[in-house]
Amino acid sequence: MVESTNIMHCDLDAFFASVEQLDNPSLRGKPVVVGGSIHSRGVVSTCSYEARKFGIRSAMPVAQAYRLCPRAVFLPVNMQRYLEISKQVFTILSRYSPIMEVISIDEAFLDISGCFRLFGSPEKIGCLIKEQVYSELGLTISVGISYNKFLAKLASDMDKPDGLCIITESQALKILRPLPVSKIWGVGEKTEQRLNKLGIKTIGDIQDLPPGWLEDKIGSAGRLFWELAHGIDKRAVEPEHERKSIGREETFPEDINDIVYLEKLIVQFAAELCRKLRQEGLLAGSVTIKLRDSNFKTITRSKTITPCNSDIIVTRIASDLLHHSYKNKQPLRLFGLSLGHLSPVTSLEQGSLFESQSNADYKAIDQLMDEIRDRFGPGAINRASLLPDKDIK
Ligand code: TTP
Ligand code: MG
Numbered sequence: 001m002v003e004s005t006n007i008m009h010c011d012l013d014a015f016f017a018s019v020e021q022l023d024n025p026s027l028r029g030k031p032v033v034v035g036g037s038i039h040s041r042g043v044v045s046t047c048s049y050e051a052r053k054f055g056i057r058s059a060m061p062v063a064q065a066y067r068l069c070p071r072a073v074f075l076p077v078n079m080q081r082y083l084e085i086s087k088q089v090f091t092i093l094s095r096y097s098p099i100m101e102v103i104s105i106d107e108a109f110l111d112i113s114g115c116f117r118l119f120g121s122p123e124k125i126g127c128l129i130k131e132q133v134y135s136e137l138g139l140t141i142s143v144g145i146s147y148n149k150f151l152a153k154l155a156s157d158m159d160k161p162d163g164l165c166i167i168t169e170s171q172a173l174k175i176l177r178p179l180p181v182s183k184i185w186g187v188g189e190k191t192e193q194r195l196n197k198l199g200i201k202t203i204g205d206i207q208d209l210p211p212g213w214l215e216d217k218i219g220s221a222g223r224l225f226w227e228l229a230h231g232i233d234k235r236a237v238e239p240e241h242e243r244k245s246i247g248r249e250e251t252f253p254e255d256i257n258d259i260v261y262l263e264k265l266i267v268q269f270a271a272e273l274c275r276k277l278r279q280e281g282l283l284a285g286s287v288t289i290k291l292r293d294s295n296f297k298t299i300t301r302s303k304t305i306t307p308c309n310s311d312i313i314v315t316r317i318a319s320d321l322l323h324h325s326y327k328n329k330q331p332l333r334l335f336g337l338s339l340g341h342l343s344p345v346t347s348l349e350q351g352s353l354f355e356s357q358s359n360a361d362y363k364a365i366d367q368l369m370d371e372i373r374d375r376f377g378p379g380a381i382n383r384a385s386l387l388p389d390k391d392i393k
């Protein structure tokens with residue numbers, strides 16, 4: 001049987017910490033923790049594999065990390081530098097396939113279906129990428145290869161750091177079987193607990209269920225989990241320019257119905273998404289919010305807009321959608337905001353003569369905030385509505 005393994009997931013190892021070790025050789029081989037200061041209530045962004053031996057992990061309070069390993073080197077986040085390296089890594093990856101989907105600052109999917117004749121087998125392509133990232137940038141990257149995105153991502157994590165792992169179709173079910181359900185995409189802490197209560201602990205437990213059972217219990221997500229548990233994932237690798245929407249969502253540790261918090265999330269998400277659009281020279285033609293309640297019932301509400309990438313306009317529209325659609329204030333487990341109908345900014349739109357004064361003002365504010373963030377990092381400036389209430393005088 002000829003098995004296709006045409007999807008690759010590449011993810012740098014201990015990214016922020018590895019860049020710090022690269023720039024300062026005296027830190028190599030040492031526990032390095034990157035994140036907020038020990039004295040603030042900051043959290044760990046990431047840490048070197050040497051620090052992980054002490055139990056330190058991403059998102060842990062820095063103070064706790066300090067207790068676990070006081071002799072670790074604690075460093076602040078230098079986002080500008082990581083973005084610079086990240087760009088160079090993606091340039092290397094893009095040499096191997098034009099179909100690349102960047103997922104975060106240190107990971108991307110590649111569809112390598114059309115590249116075998118040029119570069120050789122999937123494994124060969126994985127090795128070439130690893131060698132080039134290491135020889136050109138001095139960083140190790142883990143590569144996972146499989147026949148869909150879910151399994152490729154799982155594979156890149158299986159052999160970290162500096163890994164190369166391939167999951168073929170004939171191995172998939174067996175590899176998935178013993179893993180905890182939390183390894184399934186979309187299963188966070190809350191869902192894991194919910195599944196555990198139904199007696200489902202491993203992916204194998206889901207494999208053994210009749211197809212419709214989980215869907216009956218938890219709704220449409222159940223169908224998706226069942227498919228993923230069987231190694232079925234139909235999502236294509238979507239390169240940036242073909243992407244039709246961008247979005248941000250948050251699953252809450254506890255269900256919430258606090259509209260003030262949701263409004264703050266809108267401000268934060270709108271700022272992040274619009275900044276991304278501006279960086280990529282794109283405009284959004286629609287705004288969509290997503291609300292998922294504790295029973296997994298999901299509603300989405302959209303509005304078509306005159307294409308824009310302004311934080312303020314998107315925030316306003318998303319808030320209006322929220323106020324219209326969230327009257328019964330049912331507890332929510334997830335909230336999301338996405339911007340769709342993306343189109344490139346044309347030179348005409350960039351400086352239109354017919355632009356209203358308020359639009360021009362919004363643009364000037366966005367531009368100024370972008371410049372400040374470019375120079376001083378993403379957290380350097382925020383809208384006042386994002387400050388904790390006690391800080392607003
Ligand atoms: P990850 O790829 O999740 O982590 P990592 O690269 O540090 O380690 P691994 O070897 O397991 O891949 O995230 C990439 C970067 O994103 C990470 O270096 C720091 C940042 N990050 C945060 O700031 N907060 C977080 O909670 C996580 C998970 C990552
Ligand atoms: Mg990583």
